[in-house]
Amino acid sequence: MSTVPATPWNARILTLYPAMFPGPLGQSLAGRALSEGRWSMTVVDIRDFARDKHRTVDDTPFGGGPGMVMRPDVLASALDATLDGTEGFSGQPLIYFSPRGRRLDQALVHEVKAAGGATLLCGRFEGVDERFLQARPVVEISLGDFVLSGGEIAAYALLDAVVRLLPGVMGAEESGTEESFADGLLEYPQYTRPQMWEGLAVPEVLLSGHHEKIAAWRREMAEKITAERRPDLWERYRGRKPAGKN
Ligand code: SAH
Numbered sequence: 001m002s003t004v005p006a007t008p009w010n011a012r013i014l015t016l017y018p019a020m021f022p023g024p025l026g027q028s029l030a031g032r033a034l035s036e037g038r039w040s041m042t043v044v045d046i047r048d049f050a051r052d053k054h055r056t057v058d059d060t061p062f063g064g065g066p067g068m069v070m071r072p073d074v075l076a077s078a079l080d081a082t083l084d085g086t087e088g089f090s091g092q093p094l095i096y097f098s099p100r101g102r103r104l105d106q107a108l109v110h111e112v113k114a115a116g117g118a119t120l121l122c123g124r125f126e127g128v129d130e131r132f133l134q135a136r137p138v139v140e141i142s143l144g145d146f147v148l149s150g151g152e153i154a155a156y157a158l159l160d161a162v163v164r165l166l167p168g169v170m171g172a173e174e175s176g177t178e179e180s181f182a183d184g185l186l187e188y189p190q191y192t193r194p195q196m197w198e199g200l201a202v203p204e205v206l207l208s209g210h211h212e213k214i215a216a217w218r219r220e221m222a223e224k225i226t227a228e229r230r231p232d233l234w235e236r237y238r239g240r241k242p243a244g245k246n
Contacts, residue, residue, distance in 0.1 A: 009039040009166055010092075010117035011159055012082050014075070016057060016124050018045045020152045030160055033169045039162075042082065046070075049077040058125050067126035075121070075132045082119065092117045093139045095158070097151030098127060101140030104154075106181035108141065109161040120158070122151030184237040185226045188218035 013021055021043045022034060033039055047055050051074065058068035079094070092115045102108065112118050121128070121138070133140070143154045163169055165176050180187040191202040205217045227234045 003168075004037045005167070007116070008037050009113070009162065010042065011039065011155075012042045012044065012117070012119040013122065013155060014044045014046055014078050014082065014120065015122040015150075015152055015155075016046050017122075017150070017152055018043045021155075023152075024156055025159055025163070029169055030163045033163050033166060036168075038166050038169055039159075044078055044082050046074060046078045049074050049081065051077075061126065065126075069126050070123065070128040070132075072129040072132035072135070075128060076136070079119070079121070079136060091115055092119065094119045094121070094137055096121045096128065096133060096138045096140050097123060097143070097148075097154035097158075098140045099142050099145070099147055101142040104141055104143055104158060104161075106161075109158070109165070112158065113162045113165050118158075118162075120151070120155045122155055124150045181233075184233060184240065185219075185222040186230060186233070188221040188225070 015021070022031065022041060025031065025041075026034065030039075034041065047057055050057050056071075057074050058070050061067065061069050093112060095112070095118055097120070132138070141154070141158065143157055148154060170176060176182065178187075191206060195202050195207070203217070205213055208214065223234075223237075226237065
């Protein structure tokens with residue numbers, strides 16, 4: 001067990017649904033890491049920063065159109081109160097989850113992890129007033145080319161991916177370096193017991209105990225799978241490989 005850090009990785013979450021946290025992040029690896037103090041979570045209810053007695057956080061879009069838009073003044077109050085007096089905020093990103101953001105990938109997960117913490121704004125309705133995104137140093141991150149009804153599920157995804165990489169969270173330290181994307185390839189196929197199942201055998205080489213042959217087979221399979229399924233990753237991987245190798 002590695003020692004617990006003095007300053008845990010800190011997530012500040014701005015949401016209209018504070019009861020959604022920790023939610024799934026309170027279970028399994030992330031949940032254990034949370035109770036061990038390897039990361040911490042500050043959840044802020046944006047509605048607490050509304051200015052009227054109806055606790056309004058949104059309004060109709062100027063120019064017309066469907067839905068509601070989150071007000072910049074309410075968001076700014078929530079953010080400023082959240083960051084007030086926060087030590088170590090500098091260099092930690094302010095993330096707004098949005099379909100038009102930078103696509104989340106493992107490289108971005110590592111960047112966010114390395115920052116030591118992040119502030120996550122979960123949008124709802126049609127999203128947030130553009131001026132908030134201009135006036136604050138917001139980084140927009142997207143989970144992919146589809147539309148969620150809110151940023152909370154995107155926050156789960158990002159935090160889950162970050163937290164499992166924190167020291168002491170995963171059982172075997174190497175599982176972070178061997179898995180998909182770590183070297184630009186998808187992962188090789190995995191097998192466990194039983195050795196024969198529904199007439200399907202585990203590949204012989206994996207039973208050989210020959211570590212070099214196993215490593216070579218796994219790399220070959222990872223390359224094959226990546227080439228077949230993700231030509232985009234494959235091109236990038238081949239471009240990076242030293243000359244002389246295929
Ligand atoms: N009107 C917006 C969609 C709003 S969906 C549009 O057309 O782009 C409501 C909220 O869900 C967003 O503010 C955002 O925080 C979240 N969300 C939706 N899709 C997302 C995605 N692909 N990645 C990350 N967050 C997303």
